Amino acid sequence: MPLLETQKMTKDFYKLRAVNQLDFHVEKGEIVAVIGPNGSGKSTFFNCITHIYSATAGRVFYQGRDVTGLPADKIIRQGIGRTFQLIQLFLEMTVFENMLLSVQEHRGSLLSRLFTKDDSEDIERAHEILEFLHISHLKDELAGNLSYGQQKLLDFGMVLMPRPELVLLDEPTSGVEMEMRERLMDHIRELNKQGQTFVVIEHNMDVVMNLCERIVVLDYGEKIAEGRPEEIQTNQRVIDAYFGVEE
């Protein structure tokens, strides 16, 4: 049973079809890359999985359960973590508040959240993650005052906070400097070894080729290829899609 599976996922924006009949699956413990030219529907696909957009058609299964149509926050709380292409942070809150916010809804009842304070375990974990990402000295800074790269790291850190089983990362390394990129990749591999599953949208082919075991290529919302990195590198349809047929 795949960890996440979509069947015939379709999304129309007015008359434009952004995602077309997409069948997709991730097994537990995999690192899968979703690649494709700009506008090929990668981010829209992520947004349909997590119900930020309502899909026009198709179904989503997580751990074998049909989660189609569940509210976005509920899907997230099933154990899926995700980042957005444009970094989404709470800019007028401190880095540390951001970290704690990302985990607070994952445990306890609604009412208990009025009366209980943050778990010491969560606070510790937030410290650890910030430490690892080299931004712990900024923990009391407003998120809006961080540089782009730092915000990107914070975003990544927030996704890790609730220990999601499946992590959807939308361009995790863009705008991150070389050294940190390596660290990030190492960390993803490390987490993967511990059993976490990753789906990554990525433009940087180095990252894709080094990190991922399986690659799915989208073009105009359709899956045009799927396979191991070396298979994809030589796939003619992929090359056409990226560089244009006429060339």
Next chain:
Amino acid sequence: MADFIQLLIGGVSMGILYGVVAIGFVLLWQTSQTINFAQGEFVMVPMFLMVALHIVLKIPFWPAFILMLVGSAILGYLFERLMVRKLLPGGVLVIVIATLGLSGFLRYGIQIAWTPQTLFFPPLFSTEPIRLSGITFSPEDIWNIVFISVIIVVLHLCIKRTKLGMAMQAVAQGRETAELMGINVRHIIILVFVLNSVLAGTAALFAAPIFFVRYDIGIFLGVKAFVAAIIGGFNQIRGALVGGLTVGLAETFAAAYITTAYRDAFVMILLFIVLLIKPEGMVGIKEEAY
């Protein structure tokens, strides 16, 4: 049937007044994201201006009317220059509060400086009834509808056809793009504010004989026009007009056929329905999500 047409005339003659005031909301919203809660006062002040010029100072009608429009224009200009320009960066709520303050300032200003009493303004057209097979109406109703329609059509054509109108549209589409096109956005915005208050001044002329000239009429007109603008569509001049007519007709027909007691509440229920089914308004265009 006679009753129906009678109600139609009543509803339309009110609705078109709401509509013309609502156009001001639309103009300001489009070009500068301003919600002007003092819009009603922009009608009230010219009313008093007209009384002052025409009745108190006994200036003949047309010169008085022109002077009144000039006065309105100055009001609009100062509004943009002294308030909106500084407030815009603060967001919608800041503008809402400040224009509420402005509304109070103008209202109580008129009351203290002049009078809390309601003043008479002579009808522009004859009010003698004309009978036509069971329907009775007065030239006042008909001429009001005709004249305001003409003004709106002219305005619409100006915006769609003239160079200046095109520039206004461009600013409404997006400031940066308009600037890149070589349009002086500042000037266009000032122009729109002046246009808004001149339009309100014109509405004041038609409204004065019907509502009479009272210092607190602005709240009433402002709220009605605001609702009309939302119902019709906040991003379309046409929308404001359709909204105004809808509000006018809904009020009249609900009062005639359902109950008068909830007259104003019906309009609000209508507002709910429109927002539920078509949040962008009846003829509004869906704004891009961003």
Next chain:
Amino acid sequence: MKRWLFWGVVIAILCALPRFLGDYTLYVVSLTYVYTIVAIGLNLTLGYANQVSLCHASFFGIGAYTMALLLAQGWSFWLILPLSGIFGGLFGAVVGFPALKWKDHYLALITIAVNIITFFVMVQESWLTGGPTGVSGISRPSIGSLSFASDFNYYYLLLVFCILAILASIWIVNSKWGRAFRAIGLNELAARGHGISSFNYKLLAFAVGAFFAGVGGGLFAPLLRYIAPDAFTFFISLEFLIMIVIGGMGRIEGPIIGAIIVVMGPEVLRMAEAAYLIVYSLMLILVMLFMREGLVIVLDRLRKAIPARVGSRE
């Protein structure tokens, strides 16, 4: 420690205040407490969760009518007061539903519509609400032999509830709820992306804000001893809005400062006789022009300035 001392002194002054106030000023201060409670509610809804509500006067009114009508049925004040809050809160949750779909000026308008409709119900359904003449002869509560019937005693009751409301709002703001409210208000997409339910927290923001307003209403009715629909119009909602914007949105002190300015401002300005409303309107404009974050920033500056001076002397 120092902070406790400071607040102790403030509360002591507030407790001693009635001895020095005339009947009228006492009433104005009492009214300020009531409005503070409502403004705190609006501050949670709008200031923190960024959900525009222009119908807080409706919630306020529902609380007040609950109190007035059930008191007339012989119920106990102490039982009705929580009910006032709960009824207000439930209605608030219902009003919150449109907020799931709309925001900003659309939501503002919808809530205005709600306010206008509830006003009409208060006026029209006289079998329930007493119609436009309202309900009079509302009694004040007592505990055992301690009666709050006099303005003097009722002042203390209001003071206690006002302090409770402030403490409650501090609690909520610092709880996970408060953080979630701010999250929803700042960036709904990010909030949903981290599992924060916009459904739950938007409705909660309305319900909690309306709960405060309802409690405020429940305290308002016995203060005035008379209520009528006129006290709950859309313009009263605007006054609440003005309170928190002038005071400072999304700040604990905001609604307190705002209520003081809005309730006492006109009364103090009455010095200027007829012109006082003009001066008041002008003040609104000026604050928006030059102090957009609200008067709370004056307080912030003072806070910064005073310790600095004390420090320099030591």
Next chain:
Amino acid sequence: MLRKTLVSISILSLLIFFSSAPAIAAEAVKIGVVIEMTGAAASLGDYWTKGVKFATKEINDAGGILGRPVEYKIFDTQSKPPISVSAVKKALAWGPFALSGPIYSSSTLANMFLSQEAKTPQNVGSENWRISTKGSKYIWRCSTQQGFEVPKLLNFIMSEKKPKAMAMLHVNNDYGIGAMETTKKVLKEKWNTELVAVMATEQKQADYSAELTTVRRKNVDALFIYFLEEEAAIVYRQIRKMGLKLVVFGPNSSISEDSLRLGKAAAEGVYGMSGFEYNAPEPNCARISKWFKKQYKEWPDNEFMKGYNSIYLVKTGIEQTGGFDKVKYSQKMHDIFITPKMQKNICGGNLYYDDVGDLHLWDYLVQVKWDGTHAKPGIVAALPPLKGPDSNKKTIWYEK
């Protein structure tokens, strides 16, 4: 420096805030005028205060009340009940002998218990019947309450005009709804008939085609309108514009100067009733109206007379008790028949105050006349009060 400024600012603000505290008791008879200076009823409040002003001047010029001058101070209610409560509190803190106003019934209902507790006479311009049921011994009305006004008016219309179908338009507030309730009751109990249509309308409503179409559809031949001044004038215009031929009648607001000034020719033929008319055959109303006309270049609204009377009532009460005891004043001023002989300047002729402070006086039935430039109330008859010594007198007809 900063501290100094802070201290001085706080002292200053304290001073401003507390300067409203009771002043040192002066000789003057203080009257707190709690009135609608702003808001929806501002124009009425304006007339009222002009009446207060004139009465005060007149009394002071004539040597005051028992030798003491009258002093008044205005407290604005903003036409809002909650504000009226604070206004009355503020007025009472000033230490007045009596209060004058407010006009809006909802405001009076909100604040009347304060004057009752403070045992301070309050002379109000409100007409809603509920005020009399609250048991206050410190409320006096300056106009006929609806419970007496409506039956009187209906008496005339039903017996003289004999309408086949009567409809009522009323403003959707305490004023209009109170009258509507009374009308329904009186028609049912006394005339065994019903209104064919009752329609509530909004304040500031400008289009009545819906209501008037219904009126036309139901073949209504007598229309009872219970509106504030401006709306009454707007309805007259629309009735005329729709060419409806029917008997239109209403309370004093519908024929008051403000309605006529705005309604102009359209108001012609409207019947109304008022205890205070500037051209009534009653010398005091005529006298002060002439003064008003000279002063302000127009005829006064009847709120002017009511405001004027609110001060003279205080004078009467004090003179009748011979001192400044408010409790004695209250006892004396109930079940009292005030004649011009007793108080020569008071308006309205013989005034009878019953045991709940309701005013009973001769009301003038008027029909509006149009002389080409002005609409004027033409006095048709004087109707005797329903209670008091004059209640058994006959209607006096001036024209028929």
